[in-house]
Amino acid sequence: MTPAARPAPRLAALRSRWLDAVTAELRDDPAVAGAALAGSFGTGRADDWSDVDLLVVVSDARLDGYAPPAPVEPVITIDARHNGPRGTRGLSSQYVTDGLPLWADWYVHPVSLASWPSDCDVLFDRHGIERSPLTLSEQLASGEPEPPTPKGPDEERALKLGLVPVAGKGVARRSPGTAGPYAPDATWEQQLAALRRLLDDFAVLGPPNSVAAGHAYLDLVADALSR
Known part of the structure; x- marks a missing residue:
């Protein structure tokens, strides 16, 4: 671990x-x-x-x-x-x-x-x-990469939405250099608040169950860090 x-x-x-x-x-x-x-x-x-x-x-x-x-x-x-x-x-x-x-x-x-x-x-x-x-x-x-498939704006937004819990994982681990929409010296509470704002930005455009699941995941992160 x-x-x-x-x-x-x-x-x-x-x-x-x-x-x-x-x-x-x-x-x-x-x-x-x-x-x-x-x-x-x-x-x-x-x-x-x-x-x-x-x-x-x-x-x-x-x-x-x-x-x-x-x-x-x-x-x-x-x-x-x-x-x-x-x-x-x-x-x-x-x-x-x-x-x-x-x-x-x-x-x-x-x-x-x-x-x-x-x-x-x-x-x-x-x-x-x-x-x-x-x-x-x-x-x-290794070798020549497979050419990418075209990505539309909906796919780009979906990818960003899906990666919010991945960023939350880094906060839970307190990983050095965790990338995210927050300052490097931000507290974990500020980091999670920034990730929640991102999720809410996707509330209209993203799959609703993905947005709700992202918030539930960040709840687990907050619980783990507050112990």
Whole structure:
């Protein structure tokens, strides 16, 4: 656990149930050759506040039509293929479960280009995919990037809305250099107030359940920091 992190057992329990359901659906899909946890879960450094990074390997024929499993339908989905090398796909999604947001980054790679990063935790592998000496970040940065898809103003606003709880996570951890709409020396109360104003700015334009979930998440942050 990050030393400054405050426990959030409710978040951890919701995320665990979501991951269990997602993993079961991935295993049941014959087009999925394997899946792995990346990011902090891949390295064993995850805490209660951690978001989810999933690397999914699919048959080449399914790459463009592949949609990640959704035991809970995402309220925000952004095409993030530009974050990976040419020939791969990526999505960033926010899910709302039990009134709280969960952010997941999906990296979707075809079998023909796949190798397991050195810093991932393989959940299952039906294809005998080799392990790479490169980390996921190094893999994603290798070669020519996949061209981005055009983003309209609604998608840009949705992405900013979805990232408000991600910024709140940094406040909960008291992470040095946490980015956000506040001065570096602001108190955590001021930081959360600034994030709440951002959420309220999206109240008319953003998905209502995402806005409400963001406020509920910041309530958890405030509770953790006030103990």
